[in-house]
Amino acid sequence: MRRNCCNGSCFLVGLLLLLIPGRLSPAVGTNSNVVTSGDRSSLDYFIIVTGSELLRGIYADGHTQFITQTLGPLGYRCLGSMSIGDVQRDLFKALDFAGNQASLILTTGGLGPTSQDITRKTLSDYTQIELKEYPQALADLERRFSRAQGVLQPILRDQALAPTQGTYLANPNGTAVGVVFDDGQRVIAALPGPPRELQPMVKNHLVPYLSGRFGLRTVGHSLTMRFAAVGQSRIDQVIRDHLTLPKDLVVWSSFKANRVDITFSLPGNSSQEAKRLKSFENDLLKHVGEYMYSDKGSSLEEHIFELLEQQNAQLVVCEIASGGTVASSLLATKGASERFKGAYSAPSRSELARLLGYVLNPGLQSSPGDFIREMARTASEKWRRTWSLAVGPVTLSDNGSASVWMAAGSVSTGFVTGKIGVRMGRKLRRAHLVTFALDVLRKQLK
Secondary structure: OOOOOOOOOOOOOHHHHHHOOOOOOOOOOOOOOOOOOOOOOOEEEEEEEEOHHHHOOOOOOOHHHHHHHHHHHHOEEEEEEEEEOOOHHHHHHHHHHHHOOOOEEEEEOOOOOOOOOOHHHHHHHHHOOOEEEOHHHHHHHHHHHOOOOOOOOHHHHHHHEEEOOEEEEOOOOOOOOEEEEEOOOOEEEEEOOOHHHHHHHHHHHHHHHHHHHHOOOOOOOEEEEEEEOOOHHHHHHHHHHHOOOOOOOEEEEEEEOOEEEEEEEOOOOOHHHHHHHHHHHHHHHHHHHHHEEEOOOOOHHHHHHHHHHHOOOOEEEEEOOOOOHHHHHHHOOOOHHHHEEEEEEOOOHHHHHHHHOOOOOHHHHOOHHHHHHHHHHHHHHHOOOOEEEEEEEEEEOOOOOEEEEEEEEEOOOEEEEEEEEEOOOOOOOHHHHHHHHHHHHHHHHO
């Protein structure tokens, strides 16, 4: 499979910086990737995420995912992302590397008022573009952060500095404006580090700037198929064995908690490309169609509520091994208030039966599949014949293997059970239980 590095996951190339013998010329030279505003083809860009706390493992990089998901549909293609510390030398090397890849570079972090926030000054030195104080940015800071005597602290006043060649991006959620260095051939846009500042700045200020500077891009057709309770390697093997993929087709995938997204992408955006993508989808569905739950962008939880909506039905959940995580995932989804009736979470079979008002039959103790089906039936009846989903405890077989039984259905349709194997001796992966349980329910709802 060909992989697109910034859709679903990014790659870190910080170690490559060590291979660059020295700084190249500042970002004002010739670049074969430079795209003028008259070119409507896809525009390449590169992301540099700064912050020593990232390299120490204190925080994970969430900026790359957000930026690529925001700019991708607009026709901007991420070529790569790297994480570096708050060191000027490292930022110089990162800019050299990124500048040889793309004409647009986005940096995140290092714009605050502390001594560790070096990005603004470093970019000025790198591009040889001076900084100046922008009156409107200063007025915004004074209005929001001046003390009672009306004097802005000097350390905050520096936050109004932006390039003489370029512009700034307003930041109503923090002190540091975004800064854009534009020498006419290459653009370097620096964004603040806190997500609550960066994300609205990207949507409300960076995107309009890029549209004006580079023009709207041509977006090729893409199609994402979403699967549950199937391995990524199995789908990959099916594609290799049964599909003939043309050279202009890009395929990439992401995998998390037993959910797989497979995306097909073509460079053109005509109706013919859309038909080709649909043909690829149909060919793949012949072999793994039972596992696909959406090609419209819906999450598995959203799809569950769509199915309940179609049947004008509601749902109640009972959980033991999953510890309330199934209910939590559903409650965080749009549509929960209309279709989700409630949940029971207990540490054992006896406690779950007690919560449901069920007198536990000793025979059910030795039959985990029958027990969890009975709990699903009891919950459905208790809530006036609504749909129910039940997740049992971890049980051990005679050979020592561990598993979790699940049941889903309604009194009117009957109940189905499913079993997923789990590993003992390590933390139970509850996110996998959520996916499997919802998939059991999905198949029954269909």
